[in-house]
Amino acid sequence: MEVAVIVIFLGALVGIAFEWGHRTKIALLGAGAVVLIGALSEEQAIEAVDWSTLGLLVGMMIIVGLTERTGVFTYLALRVAQLSRGRTVRLIFLLAGVTGLLSAFLDNLTAILLVVPITLLLADLLKISPIPLVLVEVIASNIGGTATLIGDPPNIMIGTARPELSFLDFIVNLAPVAIFTLLVVTTGLALFYRRQLAIDPERAGEVDKLDAAADMREAPYVKRSLAVLLGTIVGFFLHAPLHIEPAVVALVGATVMLLVAADDVENALERVEWATIFFFIGLFVMVGGLEAQGVIDQVAEGFASVTGDSRALEALVILWGAALGSAVVDNIPFTAAMIPVVDTLQDDGFDDAAWWALALGACFGGNATIIAAAANVAASGVLERSGQPISFVRFLAVGLPVTLVSLVIATFYLLIFQL
Amino acid sequence: MSTLHDIPLVEASVPASATFAEAARTLGESKLSGLAVLDGGRVVGLFTDEELLLGISPPYLNDLKHTAFLERELPSLRERAREVAGEPVTKHMRKPTTIELDGSSLHAAERFVHCDEGALPVVDDDDRFVGMLSRTVFAHTLLKRLSET
Numbered sequence: 001m002e003v004a005v006i007v008i009f010l011g012a013l014v015g016i017a018f019e020w021g022h023r024t025k026i027a028l029l030g031a032g033a034v035v036l037i038g039a040l041s042e043e044q045a046i047e048a049v050d051w052s053t054l055g056l057l058v059g060m061m062i063i064v065g066l067t068e069r070t071g072v073f074t075y076l077a078l079r080v081a082q083l084s085r086g087r088t089v090r091l092i093f094l095l096a097g098v099t100g101l102l103s104a105f106l107d108n109l110t111a112i113l114l115v116v117p118i119t120l121l122l123a124d125l126l127k128i129s130p131i132p133l134v135l136v137e138v139i140a141s142n143i144g145g146t147a148t149l150i151g152d153p154p155n156i157m158i159g160t161a162r163p164e165l166s167f168l169d170f171i172v173n174l175a176p177v178a179i180f181t182l183l184v185v186t187t188g189l190a191l192f193y194r195r196q197l198a199i200d201p202e203r204a205g206e207v208d209k210l211d212a213a214a215d216m217r218e219a220p221y222v223k224r225s226l227a228v229l230l231g232t233i234v235g236f237f238l239h240a241p242l243h244i245e246p247a248v249v250a251l252v253g254a255t256v257m258l259l260v261a262a263d264d265v266e267n268a269l270e271r272v273e274w275a276t277i278f279f280f281i282g283l284f285v286m287v288g289g290l291e292a293q294g295v296i297d298q299v300a301e302g303f304a305s306v307t308g309d310s311r312a313l314e315a316l317v318i319l320w321g322a323a324l325g326s327a328v329v330d331n332i333p334f335t336a337a338m339i340p341v342v343d344t345l346q347d348d349g350f351d352d353a354a355w356w357a358l359a360l361g362a363c364f365g366g367n368a369t370i371i372a373a374a375a376n377v378a379a380s381g382v383l384e385r386s387g388q389p390i391s392f393v394r395f396l397a398v399g400l401p402v403t404l405v406s407l408v409i410a411t412f413y414l415l416i417f418q419l
Numbered sequence: 420m421s422t423l424h425d426i427p428l429v430e431a432s433v434p435a436s437a438t439f440a441e442a443a444r445t446l447g448e449s450k451l452s453g454l455a456v457l458d459g460g461r462v463v464g465l466f467t468d469e470e471l472l473l474g475i476s477p478p479y480l481n482d483l484k485h486t487a488f489l490e491r492e493l494p495s496l497r498e499r500a501r502e503v504a505g506e507p508v509t510k511h512m513r514k515p516t517t518i519e520l521d522g523s524s525l526h527a528a529e530r531f532v533h534c535d536e537g538a539l540p541v542v543d544d545d546d547r548f549v550g551m552l553s554r555t556v557f558a559h560t561l562l563k564r565l566s567e568t
Contacts, residue, residue: 071484074484116482124495125493125494209491
């Protein structure tokens with residue numbers, strides 16, 4: 001039975017990495033197999049699902065989906081392009097900054113889906129290749145998403161699995177290193193791409209002529225939607241002192257959004273990406289199978305035998321191991337499997353450094369390959385539809401060095417500030 | 420007998436070997452919102468005015484959520500129209516929804532209500548293309564028939 005659940009889980013990971021089918025189908029197939037072979041009872045399968053993660057995801061999908069209609073994110077992307085005044089380095093920094101910021105407070109996948117299509121249009125206007133800009137944005141989205149509990153799926157899973165870690169804890173412990181890493185990486189990318197992205201001043205004038213606020217003037221419920229989004233973000237900051245789970249904050253925010261800024265509830269609920277929700281359900285059940293069969297305990301024991309009693313070694317192995325695992329498969333299933341391992345390692349007492357190491361490893365590792373994070377896959381899909389696909393190797397040539405630099409920064413950060 | 424047998428159908432189709440420009444021209448001449456793409460007499464795709472618009476627009480149009488900020492024409496539009504002209508229509512067609520010639524008028528009505536297309540290909544028992552049925556023509560003919568009986 002133990003071997004069977006390992007085979008099912010690894011088979012699902014390989015299937016997702018090599019796109020044998022839609023990742024949701026593969027995860028649900030794996031979950032179904034785990035229950036059908038009896039590795040997990042039906043009751044255990046339901047208990048294995050982290051409903052808080054799903055609540056947080058659903059709530060944010062509704063809030064962000066309805067706010068997106070207002071055109072405010074399009075406005076932000078266009079304004080930063082105009083503020084760059086045709087200067088390549090400034091454009092790269094501003095696009096990285098706005099993508100990182102949106103990723104931190106919405107989520108990185110949403111940020112990419114909002115920013116990349118506008119970037120394709122800007123590149124078209126400026127007559128430059130969009131691929132370097134999109135690469136900068138993908139990298140910024142994965143680093144920016146590291147900064148908060150809601151920014152990247154691995155952080156959402158960690159934050160909901162460990163209620164001791166509040167939204168503010170994530171910001172205090174991860175935002176500084178994420179901002180520093182973003183600055184270092186963006187500087188490198190700007191130096192690397194500045195000649196390739198040289199902008200003709202005449203073309204830059206075309207961007208200045210865009211009426212950035214036009215869509216906001218036409219959209220319904222702009223003020224209400226923005227007020228609810230901001231109120232929800234404030235709610236996240238206050239969830240710990242108010243003893244409310246982040247999932248409750250998101251769901252209350254979504255409910256208020258439905259009440260004040262949605263005429264048609266059915267239409268509003270279409271913003272929920274059910275494929276993603278069922279993907280998470282499938283993953284949780286498969287990981288539940290690994291836990292029930294004692295596989296997680298064995299992995300944790302093996303892990304402890306390598307790191308011994310060294311807290312620093314443990315955190316660094318988690319950091320680099322999570323990055324490697326995320327790069328090879330996908331940081332969401334990898335984190336889902338790692339959370340119970342880190343939990344088991346902490347039998348002697350709660351140590352938040354291990355959780356920050358996991359968050360940094362999984363999120364930064366998401367930049368290594370084109371399949372490592374959902375945002376990368378989404379950006380690659382948009383580029384492909386636009387007739388300018390990016391190959392695995394071209395992404396790797398930029399993503400891998402960026403990941404290595406990010407991990408070196410994270411290593412020093414953990415050693416100096418957390419261990 | 421089904422209502423469809425008496426409704427005028429339009430022979431609006433192109434072979435699968437046609438180019439985007441040829442399909443666009445035939446579509447314009449047909450005055451319909453869509454035409455059938457045929458391979459050996461069978462419908463393999465549908466080329467509608469939506470495919471025409473998407474074809475001549477930047478390929479990222481479908482991913483853009485807002486465009487009101489664009490007050491002037493994109494300079495690349497003209498280039499795009501030139502580029503797409505020689506591409507095969509099969510690259511731009513959508514999966515077809517067909518209506519059976521011997522089916523009931525209510526079935527045809529249901530297809531039109533649940534599909535985006537303003538015209539659908541009608542096929543015979545052997546699945547061979549008979550002609551394009553316009554939603555407008557169908558709706559008015561059906562109303563007229565029902566009023567007469």
